[in-house]
Amino acid sequence: MKDCEYQQISPGAAPPPASPGARRLGPDAHPGPGPGPPQPAAEPRWSSSGSGSGSIRRRPRRKWEVFPGRNRFYCGGRLMLAGHGGVFALTLLLILTTTVLFFVFDCPFLARQLTLAIPIIAAILFFFVMSCLLQTSFTDPGILPRATVCEAAALEKQIDNTGSSTYRPPPRTREVMINGQVVKLKYCFTCKMFRPPRTSHCSVCDNCVERFDHHCPWVGNCVGRRNYRFFYAFILSLSFLTAFIFACVVTHLTLRSQGSNFLSTLKETPASVLELVICFFSIWSILGLSGFHTYLVASNLTTNEDIKGSWSNKRGGEASVNPYSHKSVITNCCAVLCGPLPPSLIDRRGFVQSDTVLPSPIRSNEPACGAKPDASMVGGHP
Numbered sequence: 001m002k003d004c005e006y007q008q009i010s011p012g013a014a015p016p017p018a019s020p021g022a023r024r025l026g027p028d029a030h031p032g033p034g035p036g037p038p039q040p041a042a043e044p045r046w047s048s049s050g051s052g053s054g055s056i057r058r059r060p061r062r063k064w065e066v067f068p069g070r071n072r073f074y075c076g077g078r079l080m081l082a083g084h085g086g087v088f089a090l091t092l093l094l095i096l097t098t099t100v101l102f103f104v105f106d107c108p109f110l111a112r113q114l115t116l117a118i119p120i121i122a123a124i125l126f127f128f129v130m131s132c133l134l135q136t137s138f139t140d141p142g143i144l145p146r147a148t149v150c151e152a153a154a155l156e157k158q159i160d161n162t163g164s165s166t167y168r169p170p171p172r173t174r175e176v177m178i179n180g181q182v183v184k185l186k187y188c189f190t191c192k193m194f195r196p197p198r199t200s201h202c203s204v205c206d207n208c209v210e211r212f213d214h215h216c217p218w219v220g221n222c223v224g225r226r227n228y229r230f231f232y233a234f235i236l237s238l239s240f241l242t243a244f245i246f247a248c249v250v251t252h253l254t255l256r257s258q259g260s261n262f263l264s265t266l267k268e269t270p271a272s273v274l275e276l277v278i279c280f281f282s283i284w285s286i287l288g289l290s291g292f293h294t295y296l297v298a299s300n301l302t303t304n305e306d307i308k309g310s311w312s313n314k315r316g317g318e319a320s321v322n323p324y325s326h327k328s329v330i331t332n333c334c335a336v337l338c339g340p341l342p343p344s345l346i347d348r349r350g351f352v353q354s355d356t357v358l359p360s361p362i363r364s365n366e367p368a369c370g371a372k373p374d375a376s377m378v379g380g381h382p
């Protein structure tokens, strides 16, 4: 598998972007301020307040408690979810309801009349679907930590220096070469950095996400570099589970109605009818989505790039090819689904290294420029 070539080609006069620590230039490289190499875990500081001898000791705060995005955290920051989880709850409800009804009302009859393999296959598919869904939903999708005040200030200085004319504001874009293709990097005004290639800012979660695919309310999370494979496995296995349950329920109803009226059989088994309706109306969208993502995986594209037509030949009349594609369907599939999973860059469980107890946001916790940086939110999480 070849590595993507990634060189910054402009602005000419500008020095390389300030970054804590040297960085490998590759498709994973971050052009602007961002996470440096993993920091050794620092001892948490216990803040104290109060007057005289009766000082109040407060517990050290973890970084997830002051996280600037709109995510929600559970289990002490181990699990994370997007802000609005209502649709995610509906997904869980639909899958659980359909499967439980199937196991209670259809499986005993089918196991008796046909084979025991039916409930076994359904159980395996169900556990696979649920594990993929939960991994997609509760995993960091590849959020990039926002720049600290010092990093943002250093970058602003660089941008100001690149302005050739005092009347025109300096450009907020940069260009890099990736496999012979010029790729524009946009500046994120919220995260205060140039977004690395394929990164986009999710307006729902308010984070920049690496290899951003889309924000999926059904799984309650962004789909990005770190959870795309789970998302793909989820929709693919859900297609199989839905088709399997649908076929089994139809078989159940057909066998039951032999020698009697089909309509009266439907009246006798309202649970099976409900399963049939849920499966019938959901299978088309799930199958369509699986097919679309199979095409994206085979072409090493993201939904975001496909919708924007980033590498479409029609765009502006200029011929451009996807620089991330390995020109082979198998290699693309391996790269997207089996490539190494990068570590989470938001050190959610790390401690905020500050003596000041502040409610939020994290900005006010950062030290003045020149002071020793505290690695808050930028520490690489091994």
Ligand SMILES: [Zn+2]
Pocket: 188, 189, 190, 191, 192, 200, 201, 206, 207, 208
């Ligand atoms: Zn951003």
Ligand SMILES: [Zn+2]
Pocket: 082, 202, 203, 204, 205, 206, 214, 215, 216, 221, 222, 223
């Ligand atoms: Zn999102």
